[in-house]
Amino acid sequence: xxxxxxxxxxxxxxxxxxxxxxxxxxxxxxxxxxxxxxxxxxxxxxxxxxxxxxxxxxxxxxxxxxxxxxxxxxxxxxxxxxxxxxxxxxxxxxxxxxxxxxxxxxxxxxxxxxxxxxxxxxxxxxxxxxxxxxxxxxxxxxxxxxxxxxxxxxxxxxxxxxxxxxxxxxxxxxxxxxxxxxxxxxxxxxxxxxxxxxxxxxxxxxxxxxxxxxxxxxxxxxxxxxxxxxxxxxxxxxxxxxxxxxxxxxxxxxxxxxxxxxxxxxxxxxxxxxxxxxxxxxxxxxxx
Amino acid sequence: xxxxxxxxxxxxxxxxxxxxxxxxxxxxxxxxxxxxxxxxxxxxxxxxxxxxxxxxxxxxxxxxxxxxxxxxxxxxxxxxxxxxxxxxxxxxxxxxxxxxxxxxxxxxxxxxxxxxxxxxxxxxxxxxxxxxxxxxxxxxxxxxxxxxxxxxxxxxxxxxxxxxxxxxxxxxxxxxxxxxxxxxxxxxxxxxxxxxxxxxxxxxxxxxxxxxxxxxxxxxxxxxxxxxxxxxxxxxxxxxxxxxxxxxxxxxxxxxxxxxxxxxxxxxxxxxxxxxxxxxxxxxxxxxxxxxxxxxxxxxxxxxxxxxxxxxxxxxxxxxxxxxxxxxxxxxxxxx
Numbered sequence: 123x124x125x126x127x128x129x130x131x132x133x134x135x136x137x138x139x140x141x142x143x144x145x146x147x148x149x150x151x152x153x154x155x156x157x158x159x160x161x162x163x164x165x166x167x168x169x170x171x172x173x174x175x176x177x178x179x180x181x182x183x184x185x186x187x188x189x190x191x192x193x194x195x196x197x198x199x200x201x202x203x204x205x206x207x208x209x210x211x212x213x214x215x216x217x218x219x220x221x222x223x224x225x226x227x228x229x230x231x232x233x234x235x236x237x238x239x240x241x242x243x244x245x246x247x248x249x250x251x252x253x254x255x256x257x258x259x260x261x262x263x264x265x266x267x268x269x270x271x272x273x274x275x276x277x278x279x280x281x282x283x284x285x286x287x288x289x290x291x292x293x294x295x296x297x298x299x300x301x302x303x304x305x306x307x308x309x310x311x312x313x314x315x316x317x318x319x320x321x322x323x324x325x326x327x328x329x330x331x332x333x334x335x336x337x338x339x340x341x342x343x344x345x346x347x348x349x350x351x352x353x354x355x356x357x358x359x360x361x362x363x364x365x366x367x368x369x370x371x372x373x374x375x376x377x378x379x380x381x382x383x384x385x386x387x388x389x390x391x392x393x394x395x396x397x398x399x400x401x402x403x404x405x406x407x408x409x410x
Numbered sequence: 411x412x413x414x415x416x417x418x419x420x421x422x423x424x425x426x427x428x429x430x431x432x433x434x435x436x437x438x439x440x441x442x443x444x445x446x447x448x449x450x451x452x453x454x455x456x457x458x459x460x461x462x463x464x465x466x467x468x469x470x471x472x473x474x475x476x477x478x479x480x481x482x483x484x485x486x487x488x489x490x491x492x493x494x495x496x497x498x499x500x501x502x503x504x505x506x507x508x509x510x511x512x513x514x515x516x517x518x519x520x521x522x523x524x525x526x527x528x529x530x531x532x533x534x535x536x537x538x539x540x541x542x543x544x545x546x547x548x549x550x551x552x553x554x555x556x557x558x559x560x561x562x563x564x565x566x567x568x569x570x571x572x573x574x575x576x577x578x579x580x581x582x583x584x585x586x587x588x589x590x591x592x593x594x595x596x597x598x599x600x601x602x603x604x605x606x607x608x609x610x611x612x613x614x615x616x617x618x619x620x621x622x623x624x625x626x627x628x629x630x631x632x633x634x635x636x637x638x639x640x641x642x643x644x645x646x647x648x649x650x651x652x653x654x655x656x657x658x659x660x661x662x663x664x665x666x667x668x669x670x671x672x673x674x675x676x677x678x679x680x681x682x683x684x685x686x687x688x689x690x691x692x693x694x695x696x697x698x699x700x701x702x703x704x705x706x707x708x709x710x711x712x713x714x715x716x717x718x719x720x721x722x723x724x725x726x727x728x729x730x731x732x733x734x735x736x737x738x739x740x741x742x743x744x745x746x
Contacts, residue, residue, distance in 0.1 A: 166502075238495070239497035
């Protein structure tokens with residue numbers, strides 16, 4: 123290496139950056155910079171994108187062909203009915219799995235010197251996390267589109283018109299976005315990338331399986347059925363089935379099952395507000 | 411000129427460990443202060459408090475004219491930090507890394523882009539600008555990190571062990587960069603475990619140990635505190651050792667120490683080079699052949715041992731959880 127040559131003549135002074143008093147505008151700008159960076163980073167490791175997309179497709183194929191023949195949904199055991207029933211569950215499960223990516227990526231950043239760089243910059247405090255979760259949201263949207271196409275190939279359809287279908291997708295993606303904030307909170311809390319990627323699995327599997335996603339909770343033992351009925355994850359799945367017009371909409375007197383669309387919205391917003399607040403606070407006080 | 415960095419009574423505890431236990435600092439504008447100390451001395455904790463990464467438990471500090479606790483964002487706008495890790499995103503190219511940092515310093519997209527281009531050339535990264543940082547060598551990563559810290563030409567630079575893990579050639583190159591920077595008027599606070607580095611770069615040195623500043627002054631002042639110069643003689647024949655030691659005793663200023671197996675004799679002296687000539691003459695008159703003779707001035711290593719009773723590098727890992735472990739990381743990373 124040759125010694126870098128540094129001009130001794132004073133370089134034109136860079137204007138001291140405007141005293142951007144922070145505020146919402148700066149917050150959005152900074153988040154976009156971080157989100158772009160994260161998306162750029164994704165394109166450098168295309169394997170991650172490919173694996174993220176393939177996994178749910180395998181789930182669709184596995185569930186619909188392995189379980190398809192032996193599941194009774196809405197009084198029929200026809201595999202085609204189960205496939206229509208299943209798809210919303212897979213959509214929701216897929217977006218919830220994005221938690222793992224978020225928490226792993228954030229923990230990775232936190233464990234490197236990069237986070238000290240960010241924290242020493244005059245940037246909006248929440249931007250590192252908002253940017254990351256926004257990038258996850260983009261990736262998640264693509265995954266859901268791919269999944270919808272695969273679903274259509276195995277016989278899944280929506281029956282209530284495009285606006286309601288879009289609303290259903292919106293709720294699913296909002297749920298996923300909420301869970302990226304859960305991931306962010308885990309990511310800033312554990313700060314070892316390995317722990318961050320494995321810890322979420324401990325509760326993601328129970329959350330997605332003790333629900334109405336793959337089976338009818340009506341056949342569970344009573345206490346498990348209550349858990350399933352009040353599970354935020356179930357609310358989104360139920361809302362999706364209603365809005366897509368898919369079979370297996372659950373009749374239950376649990377409030378979230380009767381008001382699934384509203385319940386799904388409330389759950390997701392509450393999760394976002396709580397986890398975002400905690401995660402940003404933790405991030406501010408974090409020391410790598 | 412006011413002090414660019416001023417700290418009074420900084421304290422930080424981690425649980426029961428008093429990582430920093432009342433540190434005062436004053437760095438006049440345009441000068442370089444070296445914080446010198448072993449692993450776990452509290453250097454990094456001081457740096458983290460001055461760069462707003464950590465809130466002090468007590469005391470206060472002003473950096474670039476702003477209080478670190480009350481106006482952290484004003485401090486951040488005016489400082490550049492180059493931490494112990496090269497803070498570089500592996501999956502971005504050098505150029506993308508710098509542009510991102512520029513934009514987060516609130517430069518416009520265009521300014522950030524232009525500034526990145528200038529700095530890549532200046533730090534000899536032009537050819538590698540569009541390769542991902544993953545492919546960079548340790549020295550290149552360090553330079554990219556430094557470039558990122560200089561995006562807005564900060565008035566105050568803080569560098570935490572900038573050359574840890576670099577080979578001697580890269581270290582020298584980085585020293586050159588740092589010296590140019592200081593010539594341009596930047597105030598610099600630098601931590602190091604390398605005495606040679608503090609000696610080479612810093613105008614003033616604070617020796618830190620166990621969270622306290624145990625000595626401060628210029629390199630020369632500190633060296634003067636560790637006592638005398640010494641003359642070292644290596645005689646050719648083993649049987650000359652006794653005679654030679656008599657000669658050294660008459661010229662010297664204290665005990666003569668003898669290392670039998672290396673035939674080396676050492677004596678503290680005052681009087682420097684002239685005395686050296688006298689000793690050579692005396693030995694010559696007695697027909698004693700010498701293999702080597704030299705005047706040894708105290709190094710900062712001697713200072714450090716005199717002050718702490720420890721050899722700098724071998725100090726015990728007595729600091730808050732894991733800092734010793736993290737210190738090993740950059741080297742590992744670079745070995746990849």
